[in-house]
Amino acid sequence: MLILVSYDVSTETSAGRRRLRRVAKVCLNYGQRVQKSVFECQVNLAQMEMLKNELLDEINEAEDCLRLYRIIEPLEKNLMEFGKFKAVDFESTLIV
Structure with missing residues (x-):
């Protein structure tokens, strides 16, 4: 399933800036950045739960905002x- 992750992390403090970097790093482990604070992640149910839990471990719910959207198929x-940036097609084969 395709998940859209969006977040707004308060960066007024150095701790907030560290949280922002850690949240982005977690998202990069699961998908690709499509905007500065928006990621598309192709995951199964177990991976979605792990992603959610890892992100909740990083954010400060009193200061930050996190949203996960499940994109219903067909895409x-x-x-x-x-616009300029086009997302990677997760369904096609990628050769590295």
Whole structure:
């Protein structure tokens, strides 16, 4: 399933700036950045739960905001994309 993760981490303190970097690092372990604080992650149910738990361990719920959206398939009916950056197609084979 495709999950959209969006977050707003308070960076007024050095601890907040560290949280911001750690949240982004967790998201990079599961998907790709599509905007500064938005990631697309192709995960199964177990991975989604791990992602959620790892992110909740990093954020400060009193100061930060975290949202996870499940994108319902078929994607071509639920996703419109405009502009310079185009997301990676998770369904196609990637050769590295």
